Amino acid sequence: MLSPRYWIFLIIVLTAVGYSMIRLSQTPEVISSDADPYSYQYMQLENGLKVLLVNTPDADKASAAMSVSVGSMDDPDGREGLAHFLEHMLFLGTEPYPEPDEYQQFIKQNGGSHNAFTSYAQTTYFFDIDNEQLPGALDRFSPFFISPTFDAAYVDREKNAVNAEYSSNLKEDGRRIYSAQKMAMNPDFGFSHFSTGNLDTLADRENSAIRDELISFYKTHYSSDRMTLVIAGDYELDQLSNWARGLFSDIPQREVHFSRPNVPVFVTDQLPMDMNIEPVKELRQLKFMFPLPEIKTQYAYKPVSLITNLIGHEGEGSILALLKDKGWAESLSAGRGLSTDNASTMSVSIGLTKLGLLHIEEITAIFMHYVDLLKANGIPDYLKKEQALQHEMMFRFQEHGQISNYVTRLSSNMLIFPIEDTIYGDYRTDLASDALLKSYLSNISADNMLRTLVAPGVETDTIDPWYDTPIRIRPSSFNKAIEVADLNQLHLPEANPFIPENLTLNSGEATDIPVLLEQAEGRQVWYYAEHDFEVPKAQVLISLQIPDIQTEGRQRLLAKLYTRAVNEALNTYSYPATLAGLNYRLSATEKGLEVAVGGYYDKLPVLLERVFETMQNVEISDDEFSRYKASLQRNLENNLKARPFQRTVAELKNFLIDPSFSDTDLLPLLSDVTLNDVQAFAAGFDSKLASVTYVHGAMSVEDAQQLGALVSHYYPARIAYPATSRLVHTPKGKYQQEVSQDHPDKVMTLYIQGTGSSDLERAEFGLLAQMISSPYYQYMRTEQQLGYIVFATALPQKSVPALAFIVQSPEASPEKMMEHTDIFFRQYASELKNIDEKEYDLFRQGLITRLLEKPKNMSEKAGTFWGDLITGRYAFDTRESIAEQVATIPHARIINLYQQTIMDADSSWLLYSKGSQDVQVEGFEPLSTLDRAALPRFAHPESPLPTEIIKESSSQ
Template structure:
C-alpha cells in the first residue's frame, strides 16, 4: 500500500508489467487534465567516454519522431500543446525524466504516442543534424552561468575515473561521428543499453478509472524491452585522498565574495528515513543569537550563511557550508575558517540535542499530513522520480519520514568535519592565471591546504559566545485542520474594515483543510511616490537593512514555517506573511512593530549599501534577454527605475540623507490588507485592527495610481549595449486599451503563436536555444512578447526572421482546421477556469485581483466570456492588424549586443532610452 496524506482523496495503484516496468496509477476524478511521467534510471553517468552528452542528446531526440508517429502532423509537442497541454524532459547525472499533461479527452491518443518514445524512436538523420545545433546552442547559452562554471572547476578536482568528472551537456565537439560509428548508431546503442523496462518507472494521473488506466498501460507499454544485455558496473570513489584537504580558487564573472566549505560525509542514500543530515544542517544553518552566523556577523567577517547537503554518490554525501564574506582577503578567509572550526569543536563537546531533531520531525509530519495538492504534471513527475529512490509504499511520504536520528552516522560525520577532509572553494572575481577549466573556460587554481593554514584554523583567536539552538516557540503544539462545510459555496473576499486610508479585505478559507493563513499588507507611502530614483533606491536600501536587522530575532519563526517577505512596489512596499495560522497574528504584529521602530547603525548602512550596489552592478552579467525584460517592465510603468539608474542614485546617498528619508517614510500612508485562512471573521477583524493601530500615528493619504505608459503608434527601437557576447532581440506588442476583449485577443494570440515560434525560429531557422513568445500584461494592459537570444546570428538576421514569421502568421492560421481552432481556444479557456490547487495559489490570485481593482474577483471569467466570442477569421484579422499595420496595438523593438547598434530597420523610429521615456511619459493608462 502506498502511504498517502490524510487529505489526499485520490486512488493509487501500483503494479509491474511482465517486462518489469514499474507503474503507479492515480485516479483523480476531479482533475481537468491528465498527466504522465516516465523516469529512467540512466543519465549523464551512462555516457560513453567518447560520446559525452549522448544521454542529454537522446532526451531531445525522443521528441522528434518515432517509427509509428513520424510525420510533421505527429510532432508530439504540438499534438499536446494544441490540446491544452505541456510537455518537457530533463537529464541529470543518474536519471532522465519525461512528462506531459493534456486535456482529459485526449489522454488515450497521447499515451500511445508517448509510449513509442521508449519502444521505437526514429532517430531521423535530418533531425539529428538539426538537434546537434540546438544542443550546442544550449551549451553555449550557459557558458557564463556561474554555477556551471563552478561545477566545471569542481570536476577537475575529483577522481577522473568517476563519471562525475566529465562534461554532461554535449556540444558540436562531443556529439560527432567517431571511428566510423555514426551518431545515429550511438543513439541506438545508448537507447538499447539504458532504455529498458527494468530501469523505468511510469506514473499516470487521470480522471479515468484505475482499470481503464491499466488497460492503456498494458496495451501501449508492454513493448518496451525488458532488460539490457550490458552489465551494470559499480562506480569508483568520487574523491581520492589527493582530492581532500585542498583549496579550489575560482575566478567568477560577477563580483562575488563567497567561500564554500565542503566536507564529504557518509552517504544517507540507503537510510533515507533517518535524514540525520537535517540535524547538522539545522545547527550549522540557524541564524539566532549564539549561532555560527551571528558570531561571524559580530566580527564583521560575513553577511550570510547556508548549510545543507550536496552531491550524494552513494558512498559519501557532500555537506556544504556556504558563506558570503564582507571582504575577500586571505586574512578574512582564515578568520572565517578559524571561527568555523571553533564552532565544530564546540559542537563536539556538546551532548546531542534531541529537541532539534524532534522539531524538524514534527514539522515534517505536519507538512505531510497537510500536504497541498500539486499540479498533475508536477505530481506525476515527482512520483516517477521518487520510485527510483524510495520503497513503493514511501514514494509520497518518503520526503517527510524522519524515523530517528542515526547516532552512529552522526559520530562518523563529526569525525569527518576536519581540515584534512575539507574541499574549500573560494569564489571571487580576482584574476587567476594557473589553469582554465575545459568546457566553461573558468580560470582556477587547486592547491593543498598547508600545515600552517590548518594550525591557524584550529588555534583559537577570538572569544566566541556560541549558544545551543533552543526549542522553537513558534512550532505548533499540535496539528489542527480547517474544518470545511460540505457543499458550502465558494466565498470571495469582502471588505471587513474601511477608513479614509484603510481597506482590510477578508476571506474565510472554505476550500482547503490545511490550517494555513496568508496576510498581505500593502503600504502606499507618500514619501516614496516622487518620481525620483534616489527615493526608490533608498526604499530598497531600507528593506535590505531591515531584513538583515531582524534576521536573527525572526529566525525561529522562519524555521517553524512562518515565512515573511517584504518587497518594493510602484508606490511603497508590500509585506506578505504565510504559514500555520496558529501564531501568525502574533508574528504579524511583531514584524510590523519591528518595521516601524527599526534603527540602523552606520556599519549596517555601509554594509547594505555595498551589498545592493554589488547586486545591481552584477545585473550587467545577466542573460541579455533578461536585461531587456527588466528594461521593458521599468520603462512602461511609473516610478520604476533601471538597475543602472538605481546604482547611480545609491552611489551618491549619504547616511544623513537616508536618516531623513527613514524619518519621513511612514509619516503618511495608505493601507490595503488582505487576510485569508482558517480565521473566523472576528479573528480577522482583530488582525486587521492591530495592523491599523500599529500605524495609528501616521497621517492618512490617498492611494497612488499605478500607471502604464502607452507607446507611440509608430514602432520604436531602443538598443542596450551589453558586456556579454550573445545577441538578444525582444519584440513587445502593447494593447492601447485595458479591456477584457483586448486581453482575450492577446492571450489567445500567444496560445496560437507560441508553438509556431518554437517550431520555426528554433526548429527550422535554428536562431538559438533561448527563444519563445509569451503573454505579457503590465497591470491591466495586455501585451505580447516574442524574444530570441543567440550566439550565432546577428540582430538584423534575428529580427528579419521574426518579422517574416509574424507577417505570415495570419496565413498560418488559415491552415488550422475547425477542430484544431476549437482545441486551442478551449485549452486557454481551461487554463483560465482551472481552480487553484492550494491556498497559496488562491491567496496570490485574490491579492493580484485586489491590486488590479477586480473587486468582483471575476477577471478570468470576463476574459473567458470574450474568448468564447472570438472566431478564427477575427483572429486572422487581429494578427494582421497587430503584426502588419500596427492598428491593434503599439510595437517596441528592443535589441542588446556588445556594441552600439546601427540603425538597421527602416520601419522603426530609432531612439535612445531617455528619449523614449520622455516621449511616453505624458501618455498613460491607469
C-alpha cells in the same frame, strides 16, 4: 519555555509516525497523508516498468512523468553531453508521430506544458494537459520510450540547439562554478565530467557517427526495468491502469546489465584542497565540500539533513549569527550535494562581505569549531524530535502544487525510495542513533574538505576548458591552530518556540470571493475564509502604499536599504519560525512596502507584531549601513549581467512603465545615499501612507479584524490611495534600441502592444499567443536552428495585452533573427487561415482550461485573489471574465487580429543585444528619437467596490 501542550502534541505526532511504520510493514501500498484527497495505486508491468497511478478528483489538469535511471555521469568517454542530447532528440519524432512538432503542438494546443531534464543520475520527461486530453497525450508520450525515429536531419540540427544552450550559459556563474569544482574531483568519477554537450563532443567522427552512438546509448540504458512512470488525472484508477498497460507495455526490457563503477568522489589522499574561482559577476563566496558515505539507504533517518539544518541554522548561537556580528558574512546555506549508490557529498556556502575576504582562515575555524561541538556533545534528542515533528507536519498538511511538479517528484522518488515510501520518503524521519550521526560527522573535517573561494581578482593559474573560468587548485593551506575570538558564542539552538500548538480550523462562513470587513479613507481590511484547503494555515498580505517610493528613484533606494536592515535585524528571531512552517517577507515594491506572513496560523500574530515592532525601532550602525549599501550596489550591478534576453525584457518594461527606475537609473543615485537618509526614511515614511490588508485562511472574522487593527495601530492610514504607475502607449512606427551586454550571445525581443485593456482584447491576444507559440518555436529553433532560447508569448503589462517574440543565439545576428521572424510571419498567415474549426476549438478550450485552472494550494489561491485586489479588480474575476471572452471569439476574429497586429503592424518595438557585432536592423528607427514624456498613457482600469460586498461585510 514551551508549554506542556507542545510536548503532548509532539508525543501524539511522533506516535503517529510510529503507527505509519507499523502499517508499512503490513502492506506494500503507497503511504499517503490522511488529508490527501488523491488516491494512489502501484503496479508493475510484465516488462518490469514500475507505474504509480494517481486519481486526482475534480482536477482540470492531468499529467504524467517518466524517469529513467540514466544521467550525465553515464556519458561514454569523449561523448560528454550524450545523455542530455538524447533527451532533446526524443521530442523530435516517433514512428507513430514522425513530425517533430506533433507532441509539442498537441500539448500546447490543449492548454498544457511539457519539459524534460537530465541530471547526473536521472533523466525525467513530463507534461501536463487539459484533463480530457490525457489519452491523446499519453498516446504521443509513450513512443518516446518505444520507437523514436532519431531522424538524421534533426540529429544534425539539434546538435546546434544543444550547443546554443551551452553557449547561453557561458557567462552564468552558477554553471561556471559547478563546472570548475568538477575539475578537482576524481576524473574516473562520472559526475566530474562536462554534462551539457557542444558541437565538439557531439560531432561525427571517423568510424563514430553521433546518430549511431545515440541509438546505442538509448538501447543500452532506456530499459523498462530502469524506468518509473507516474500518471495522474481525474479518472478511475482502473482506467489509468488500462492506459498504462496498453501504451507502455511495449517498452523493451533490455538484456543489458549495467552498474556504475564504485569509485570515490576524490582521488585517495587528494584532500584537503583549496580552490580559487574568479566569477563574472561580483560574487564573494566561501564553499566547503565534504565526501561522505552513501546516504540513500539512510533516507528514513536523514542524518545529513539533521546535521546540515544545524550548520545552516541562522538563529542565536549559529555560525551565521557569529559571522554577521563580526561583519564577515551575509548568508550561509548547507545541504546534501550529490547522492549516488556508492557515495554522497555535503556542501556549505557562505556569502562573504568584503571584510570577510580578509578572514577566510578565521571563518573556516569558526565553521570547524561548530562541527567539533556537534562531534563532542552529540545532537540532543529534542532537536532530533523537532526535525521529525516538522517533517511529519509537512507530510500531514502537505498541499499539492502544480500537478506536473508533483508527478515529476514522484517518478524521481520511485527510483530512490521503496515504493511504499514514494510520497512519505521525503518526510519520513525516524530518530537517528548517535552512532549513525557520528559516522557522518567524522567525515566533516579539515582533512577531508574541498575549500573553494569565489571572488573577483582571486589568484588563478589555469582555465576550465568548458566555460573559460579562471581557477587555481592547491593543497589546503588551512591553519588548524589559528585562534578566533568569541567562539564561546556558538551553541546549539534552543527548543523552537514557534512550533504550533493549535491546529484547529477556525474559518468563518464560506464565500465565493473575499469580503471587505473595514473601509475608510486609505484603509481596507479584506477577509476570505478558506474551506477548499483544510489546513491550519493562513496568509496575511499587507500593502503599505507610499507615493514617494513610487515616484522617486532615491526613495525606492531608501526603501530597499531600510527593508534590508529590518530583515537583518529580524533574522535570528524569525529563523526558527521558518523551520516551524511560518514565514514572513518584507520587501520594497513599486507601490511602497509589502509585508506578507504565511504558514501555520497559531503563532502568526506574534510574528507579525514582531515584524512591525522591528520596522518601527530598527537600529543601523555605520558598519551595517556600509555593508547594506555595498550589497545593494553589487546586486544592481549584477542585474546588468543577467542573460541577454532577460536584459532586453527588463529594459522594455522600464521604458513602458511610468514611473519606473531601472538598475542603470538607480546606480548613480546610490552613491549619495547616507545612513542619515535611511534613518530619516524609517522615521517618516508612514507620514504619507495608505494600506490594504488581506487575511486568507483558517482564521475567523474576529482574527482577521484583530490583525487589521494591528496594522492600523502601527501604520494608521494618513492619505487616500495614491495613483498607480501607468503604461506608455506605443506610438505608430517601428523603433529599435540596443541593450548593451557583456555576453557573446545575440538576442532580439520584438514587442507588439495592444490598443486597450478590455478583457476581450486580453482574451484575443492570449489566444493568438497560445496558437502561435509552438509554430514559432518549431520554425526558429528546430528548423532554422537560430538559438536555444526561443519563444513567442503573451506579455501583458498593467492589464494591457501584448505579444513578444524572443530569440537568443550564439551565432545569428539580430538582423537575421528579425529576417526569419518576418518570414515566419508571412508563412503563418496562411497556416492560421487553414486551421480547421475543430483544431481552432481545441486551442480555444486549451486556453480556457489554463485560465480556469483551480488553485492547487492555499498560497496560490490567496495570491490569485491578492493580484486582483491590489490592482483594484474588486469583482475578483479576471481569469473567469477573460475565459468567458475567449469562448466567444470566432476564428475569423483571430485571423483579423493577426493581420492588423502583425502583418499590417504600424507599431512595434525591437530591443536587441548585438554581442560583438555592429547592428542596425532595417525598417526600425532608434527608440531614442521618441520623447517618452510626451507619449500617451493608458488609463488604469479599476472597478468600484461592489455595494453588496460592503453590505455583507458591515453585517458581519
